[in-house]
Amino acid sequence: MDALVVRDFRKSYGKHVGVDGISFNVKHGEVFGLIGPNGAGKTTTLRVLSTLLTVSSGDMLVYGRSVVKEPKEVRKIISYLPEDAGAYKHLSGRQYLDFISRFFTAGDDRERMVERGVAIADLGERIDSKVDTYSKGMTRRLLIARAIMTRPKFAILDEVTSGLDVINAAEIRNIIKDMAKDGVTILLSSHNMFEVEYLCDRIALIDKGRIVAEGTPNELKRRYGAANVEEVFTKAVTS
Amino acid sequence: MSHLLTLIKKELRELLTPATVLPIVLLALLFASMGGLTGSLEESVAAEPEIAIVNLDEGGNYSALVLDVAGQLNATVVFYGNQSGDVDDAIAKVKDEGAMAVLVIGSEHSASIEKGGHGSITVYWNMKGTGLMSSISTTPVELLLAVVERETTHALIQSLIEDGELDERDPRNITAPISYSSNTLLGDIVMEDIRPEQVSSFMMTQNFLMPLLIMIVIVMLGGIIISSMGQEKENKTLETLLTLPVNRTTIVSGKLLGSAIVGLLFAGIYMLGMSYYMEGLTATAPVDLGEYGLELSTLDLAIVGLMTALAILCALGICMIFGAFAKNYKAAQSLTIPISFLAVIPFFVVLFADFKSLPALVQAVLFIIPFTHPMIAMDNLMMGHMDLVYSGIAYLVLFTLATIMVTVRLYKSDILLTGLGTTLKSGPLGKLLRLR
Numbered sequence: 241m242d243a244l245v246v247r248d249f250r251k252s253y254g255k256h257v258g259v260d261g262i263s264f265n266v267k268h269g270e271v272f273g274l275i276g277p278n279g280a281g282k283t284t285t286l287r288v289l290s291t292l293l294t295v296s297s298g299d300m301l302v303y304g305r306s307v308v309k310e311p312k313e314v315r316k317i318i319s320y321l322p323e324d325a326g327a328y329k330h331l332s333g334r335q336y337l338d339f340i341s342r343f344f345t346a347g348d349d350r351e352r353m354v355e356r357g358v359a360i361a362d363l364g365e366r367i368d369s370k371v372d373t374y375s376k377g378m379t380r381r382l383l384i385a386r387a388i389m390t391r392p393k394f395a396i397l398d399e400v401t402s403g404l405d406v407i408n409a410a411e412i413r414n415i416i417k418d419m420a421k422d423g424v425t426i427l428l429s430s431h432n433m434f435e436v437e438y439l440c441d442r443i444a445l446i447d448k449g450r451i452v453a454e455g456t457p458n459e460l461k462r463r464y465g466a467a468n469v470e471e472v473f474t475k476a477v478t479s
Numbered sequence: 480m481s482h483l484l485t486l487i488k489k490e491l492r493e494l495l496t497p498a499t500v501l502p503i504v505l506l507a508l509l510f511a512s513m514g515g516l517t518g519s520l521e522e523s524v525a526a527e528p529e530i531a532i533v534n535l536d537e538g539g540n541y542s543a544l545v546l547d548v549a550g551q552l553n554a555t556v557v558f559y560g561n562q563s564g565d566v567d568d569a570i571a572k573v574k575d576e577g578a579m580a581v582l583v584i585g586s587e588h589s590a591s592i593e594k595g596g597h598g599s600i601t602v603y604w605n606m607k608g609t610g611l612m613s614s615i616s617t618t619p620v621e622l623l624l625a626v627v628e629r630e631t632t633h634a635l636i637q638s639l640i641e642d643g644e645l646d647e648r649d650p651r652n653i654t655a656p657i658s659y660s661s662n663t664l665l666g667d668i669v670m671e672d673i674r675p676e677q678v679s680s681f682m683m684t685q686n687f688l689m690p691l692l693i694m695i696v697i698v699m700l701g702g703i704i705i706s707s708m709g710q711e712k713e714n715k716t717l718e719t720l721l722t723l724p725v726n727r728t729t730i731v732s733g734k735l736l737g738s739a740i741v742g743l744l745f746a747g748i749y750m751l752g753m754s755y756y757m758e759g760l761t762a763t764a765p766v767d768l769g770e771y772g773l774e775l776s777t778l779d780l781a782i783v784g785l786m787t788a789l790a791i792l793c794a795l796g797i798c799m800i801f802g803a804f805a806k807n808y809k810a811a812q813s814l815t816i817p818i819s820f821l822a823v824i825p826f827f828v829v830l831f832a833d834f835k836s837l838p839a840l841v842q843a844v845l846f847i848i849p850f851t852h853p854m855i856a857m858d859n860l861m862m863g864h865m866d867l868v869y870s871g872i873a874y875l876v877l878f879t880l881a882t883i884m885v886t887v888r889l890y891k892s893d894i895l896l897t898g899l900g901t902t903l904k905s906g907p908l909g910k911l912l913r914l915r
Binding site: 253287290291292293294316318319320321322323324325327328329340343344 | 715719721
């Protein structure tokens with residue numbers, strides 16, 4: 241079953257073409273990586289999928305729901321974590337999770353959702369401290385907790401470990417692995433090729449708004465005669 | 480040299496943005512309009528007197544002198560009568576013509592002066608507005624009366640010298656031979672023994688509070704909401720908010736109403752502080768206009784409250800539209816300047832001049848600025864200018880709805896995240912404004 245179908249999606253800003261007619265599918269339960277150089281169109285694709293930006297042409301269907309025609313329905317299914325996102329600084333971590341939970345459910349369900357978020361964030365007593373006092377790693381953990389405590393069918397993660405230290409990045413990757421085990425479909429973008437190879441079932445290489453290669457990491461390594469995804473990336477982009 | 484030019488060009492591109500240019504243009508427009516206003520006031524000071532005269536002392540030497548002086552000063556006499564019943568007609572004529580005053584020369588004016596007493600002239604001042612400078616239009620008539628007094632003194636001394644009676648007279652009655660009494664006409668109300676300055680002063684204490692309050696709240700609230708939107712963008716909390724399963728209209732309404740509550744709270748706190756301050760002022764006010772019906776009923780106060788709330792919503796709507804274009808907190812700060820100007824302009828204009836007495840073009844500009852309406856509401860309600868009150872409410876409602884619709888559209892568009900589109904930037908307007 242396809243969790244995401246991207247059909248000839250194109251996005252332009254005036255005369256500048258950000259994404260130039262890409263198509264790909266993501267299967268249910270899959271971790272799909274979108275990799276490419278800066279300005280290739282990764283974040284634009286994720287933002288359109290998150291209903292933050294409109295399409296210039298084409299469409300994206302998330303579990304059969306069109307981002308063009310049914311953006312509100314799409315928002316019920318997805319959870320988006322932007323690169324370098326922050327939380328409201330005057331709230332504590334728990335208050336922030338509570339605030340988000342109110343848009344998804346009510347009553348005991350909501351309390352359970354917040355407790356799930358608290359457990360995923362794993363910030364100990366600091367969950368009741370103001371977000372303003374959190375380190376970057378702590379904030380990221382809180383935001384990942386926010387993104388998955390709602391049990392989304394489809395998670396969209398943009399540069400999820402960007403700027404984190406090795407320990408924090410490893411912990412975040414483990415959380416994503418656990419998400420995938422729970423059946424959440426994940427579309428992520430990353431510059432970290434090790435991370436992509438470690439996390440993703442399939443990847444698409446995007447360059448100048450076009451997909452230049454798509455497949456499992458092993459398939460791509462074979463196709464390009466490369467030892468790792470980083471080499472695949474370099475060969476695909478420079479060829 | 481080319482490096483220097485390159486650097487200068489870079490600096491110009493950095494500094495000449497709409498956010499920096501717009502406040503300067505607005506400031507220039509403000510000065511130009513204030514200059515026009517002051518100019519028209521100066522003209523009214525230098526103008527020749529426009530009066531009506533009811534001469535109940537026709538044939539008297541000293542009443543004739545009043546007419547002579549009026550002629551010498553090129554006064555325009557819009558009405559002349561000699562019966563006590565003519566006073567009402569004279570008042571009506573003065574109002575119709577927008578003239579300055581009615582002079583009623585008492586029937587015993589000349590006889591009383593000749594007998595060593597005071598002549599009497601009653602002045603009905605036609606007060607055209609309640610602004611700080613509205614009473615300045617009395618100056619030409621004040622000048623005329625001063626000349627009348629001086630000429631009467633000269634004539635009286637001459638007559639007494641000729642008759643050899645100078646030593647028998649009270650010198651005070653010679654140097655001040657006329658007793659004036661002043662009444663003020665304001666709309667349909669005749670306020671006896673009150674001068675226009677006293678009315679202006681009283682009305683100012685009433686009308687200063689609301690404009691000041693509106694201005695402070697809007698300037699402060701504008702800064703808060705635009706900065707908060709800048710912070711939401713900088714922290715990317717806005718992106719998270721917009722991907723939650725909730726309508727954009729609900730998000731906009733939530734932001735708007737939340738901020739409106741803060742605005743009303745601020746307004747309430749200021750109102751409380753100012754009311755104590757005003758209590759101190761009105762306790763020592765020389766006149767009480769309440770006895771002339773110039774006070775606000777509970778319904779009037781509710782209308783003022785409604786207009787204030789609507790103006791705050793308008794301000795928030797404008798701020799959210801501006802805030803949508805702010806890429807970060809720093810950019811947001813500069814966008815608060817135009818909002819502040821929009822609040823400051825009507826405050827200063829209505830502080831110095833009455834809305835109804837302004838030129839039509841200035842009135843139109845002020846009407847378009849939504850914050851003007853609650854600022855002039857108290858004055859309009861007191862003066863019974865209900866056309867301005869109702870049209871103001873209607874305009875504020877339409878303006879609020881329009882800003883909400885525009886804001887919702889912006890929240891549904893790419894502009895919120897991408898800023899002004901590339902198409903606009905590369906278009907003629909974008910090039911002109913050097914949009915980046």
